[in-house]
Amino acid sequence: MADLKKRIMTAVAEDLARIEEALVANLNPHFELVRETAGHLLFSGGKRLRPLLMVLGARLCGRDDDFVTRLSVIVEYLHAATLLHDDVVDGADLRRGQTVTNQVWDAPTAVLTGDFLLARALSLASESQDPAVIATIASITELMSQGEIQQLADRGNVALSEAQYMETIRCKTAVLIEGSCRVGAMLAGADAQQIEAVASYGTHVGLVFQMADDLLDYTADSQGLGKATGADLREGKLTLPVIRSLAVATGTRRERMLSILATDDFTPALLDEFAELLEGTGGLDYTREKARTLVERARASLAAFPDTPARKVMEDIADYAFAREI
Amino acid sequence: MADLKKRIMTAVAEDLARIEEALVANLNPHFELVRETAGHLLFSGGKRLRPLLMVLGARLCGRDDDFVTRLSVIVEYLHAATLLHDDVVDGADLRRGQTVTNQVWDAPTAVLTGDFLLARALSLASESQDPAVIATIASITELMSQGEIQQLADRGNVALSEAQYMETIRCKTAVLIEGSCRVGAMLAGADAQQIEAVASYGTHVGLVFQMADDLLDYTADSQGLGKATGADLREGKLTLPVIRSLAVATGTRRERMLSILATDDFTPALLDEFAELLEGTGGLDYTREKARTLVERARASLAAFPDTPARKVMEDIADYAFAREI
Numbered sequence: 295m296a297d298l299k300k301r302i303m304t305a306v307a308e309d310l311a312r313i314e315e316a317l318v319a320n321l322n323p324h325f326e327l328v329r330e331t332a333g334h335l336l337f338s339g340g341k342r343l344r345p346l347l348m349v350l351g352a353r354l355c356g357r358d359d360d361f362v363t364r365l366s367v368i369v370e371y372l373h374a375a376t377l378l379h380d381d382v383v384d385g386a387d388l389r390r391g392q393t394v395t396n397q398v399w400d401a402p403t404a405v406l407t408g409d410f411l412l413a414r415a416l417s418l419a420s421e422s423q424d425p426a427v428i429a430t431i432a433s434i435t436e437l438m439s440q441g442e443i444q445q446l447a448d449r450g451n452v453a454l455s456e457a458q459y460m461e462t463i464r465c466k467t468a469v470l471i472e473g474s475c476r477v478g479a480m481l482a483g484a485d486a487q488q489i490e491a492v493a494s495y496g497t498h499v500g501l502v503f504q505m506a507d508d509l510l511d512y513t514a515d516s517q518g519l520g521k522a523t524g525a526d527l528r529e530g531k532l533t534l535p536v537i538r539s540l541a542v543a544t545g546t547r548r549e550r551m552l553s554i555l556a557t558d559d560f561t562p563a564l565l566d567e568f569a570e571l572l573e574g575t576g577g578l579d580y581t582r583e584k585a586r587t588l589v590e591r592a593r594a595s596l597a598a599f600p601d602t603p604a605r606k607v608m609e610d611i612a613d614y615a616f617a618r619e620i
Numbered sequence: 621m622a623d624l625k626k627r628i629m630t631a632v633a634e635d636l637a638r639i640e641e642a643l644v645a646n647l648n649p650h651f652e653l654v655r656e657t658a659g660h661l662l663f664s665g666g667k668r669l670r671p672l673l674m675v676l677g678a679r680l681c682g683r684d685d686d687f688v689t690r691l692s693v694i695v696e697y698l699h700a701a702t703l704l705h706d707d708v709v710d711g712a713d714l715r716r717g718q719t720v721t722n723q724v725w726d727a728p729t730a731v732l733t734g735d736f737l738l739a740r741a742l743s744l745a746s747e748s749q750d751p752a753v754i755a756t757i758a759s760i761t762e763l764m765s766q767g768e769i770q771q772l773a774d775r776g777n778v779a780l781s782e783a784q785y786m787e788t789i790r791c792k793t794a795v796l797i798e799g800s801c802r803v804g805a806m807l808a809g810a811d812a813q814q815i816e817a818v819a820s821y822g823t824h825v826g827l828v829f830q831m832a833d834d835l836l837d838y839t840a841d842s843q844g845l846g847k848a849t850g851a852d853l854r855e856g857k858l859t860l861p862v863i864r865s866l867a868v869a870t871g872t873r874r875e876r877m878l879s880i881l882a883t884d885d886f887t888p889a890l891l892d893e894f895a896e897l898l899e900g901t902g903g904l905d906y907t908r909e910k911a912r913t914l915v916e917r918a919r920a921s922l923a924a925f926p927d928t929p930a931r932k933v934m935e936d937i938a939d940y941a942f943a944r945e946i
Contacts (some may be wrong), residue, residue, distance in 0.1 A: 379732070383727075401727070405709055409738070410765040410770070411763070412738060413762040416761060416762075417759070420757075425746065436739040442735070446728055475744045
């Protein structure tokens with residue numbers, strides 16, 4: 295996995311540097327407060343996965359210039375806006391090992407800064423003057439907020455189905471990653487078939503990314519990814535490992551899982567016990583297996599493109615989306 | 621004033637009914653939760669000032685059809701999204717005599733529903749396929765969030781100048797009302813001069829509207845407009861009546877004002893005393909006079925248009941924006 299990460303980072307180092315420049319350039323003329331708050335989130339070592347995929351999607355389809363990099367900032371802003379608002383919604387303790395925004399800054403600042411980034415993203419999109427790009431960005435934003443609302447409405451619902459989970463993670467995570475890839479291909483003037491292929495890659499990478507995140511919530515320690523283990527459980531979010539385990543567990547194991555889910559005082563010992571139940575009933579393996587299948591579909595979506603460095607690094611990113619969990 | 625209101629309501633009754641239909645039609649296919657939360661705000665007897673001004677702006681410039689009414693929903697969504705997020709930010713007690721959203725619904729729901737309405741507004745805008753309309757809506761959204769952030773940053777700043785106040789209320793209130801008028805004129809295919817005239821009307825009506833609101837905060841009782849008297853003071857928002865009074869007050873009066881502003885326990889008696897200081901030092905009258913001047917500018921912006929019923933009701937609305945304060 296260290297090799298995979300190193301290979302990706304080497305291949306995209308120059309792109310990441312350009313994306314970083316574009317982010318700084320675009321944020322600079324604005325309010326000090328915005329820069330400080332959003333800067334905390336925007337410049338705390340995020341992975342820039344979304345803008346990177348827009349740049350790579352465009353390159354895969356034959357376009358490679360500063361205009362694409364400039365527009366790629368849009369999807370990082372949308373991502374940051376979602377993180378800011380999610381932190382208010384979740385009240386989570388840790389994200390990437392840092393204190394969340396609503397604890398450094400208060401909830402009002404997080405809400406308003408998120409709004410500003412959302413608005414700035416849509417302003418930038420409108421600057422593209424391309425109605426199809428604008429419609430895609432607007433539709434991403436709408437679906438993401440629907441996904442977040444659905445997730446909020448589903449909190450604590452132990453009857454949540456796998457299909458409902460897949461639809462929620464599609465909206466809240468995959469739609470933005472898909473859109474990043476799609477807009478990249480659109481900006482390159484790709485034909486409809488190419489655009490759908492790149493978008494399909496994005497959807498599958500997005501789903502895998504979220505499933506790996508949901509696995510990490512039960513398998514990582516807080517020294518690793520930096521997110522407190524069991525945060526989803528604490529927030530009443532049922533993810534695939536839990537949904538699957540509940541579906542197949544029987545007798546006292548199932549009873550015990552339901553009883554832990556009904557608790558609102560999660561001790562580390564209880565979290566460990568729950569994670570063991572997920573492993574024992576196959577919920578974690580089932581999720582890993584499903585994610586692996588989706589990685590293959592992501593790679594397969596790129597099959598018709600020439601074997602370029604852009605395609606190679608996109609394939610590596612699909613692998614990495616899952617591999618970071620192992 | 622009762623006559624003025626009655627005359628406006630009679631003139632626009634049919635438009636308001638059509639706007640109401642468009643709002644319901646547009647919200648219907650969406651999540652139950654969104655409909656319930658946003659419905660509480662969207663269908664609680666709001667004035668529909670913004671969509672109405674888009675419809676009237678278009679009619680003034682010669683267009684009058686269902687497409688305009690359909691798009692006018694955009695500005696009501698933007699307005700509702702702002703109210704939802706403001707309620708989280710302010711923690712205000714009353715708005716239009718009803719419990720605020722974040723008390724009926726929790727802050728997470730208010731944040732996410734606001735995001736949904738914002739996204740829906742921009743999706744609808746992108747459906748217009750008109751890059752200039754889309755850019756205007758995106759830019760309104762951006763300026764509004766800047767205004768809100770500025771207001772948050774300025775909380776409790778007793779050195780706030782009149783110019784800073786005017787810029788903040790322009791961003792947080794006038795820009796949306798201006799934009800509603802502007803988009804109406806744009807949809808009608810008006811020429812640049814006509815568009816700027818209608819937009820100028822909107823800016824001035826928007827400023828007056830906010831100044832009247834800020835006056836009402838010190839002059840209305842909670843039986844009237846339904847907003848708790850002194851809410852701005854409680855939230856540390858310095859409005860023009862206070863800024864002006866602080867600028868002209870001297871000696872013990874000024875000392876007393878500053879001492880009240882430094883309190884965080886506002887009794888009704890203290891609020892009454894503060895309102896009397898605003899009246900006594902001329903802050904309220906100064907604001908009233910300034911608002912009256914802006915009403916005249918709003919009316920003057922329409923002077924070049926033919927004397928139609930649309931122009932007449934827009935003039936009445938300019939009067940009403942201020943008169944509701946008296």
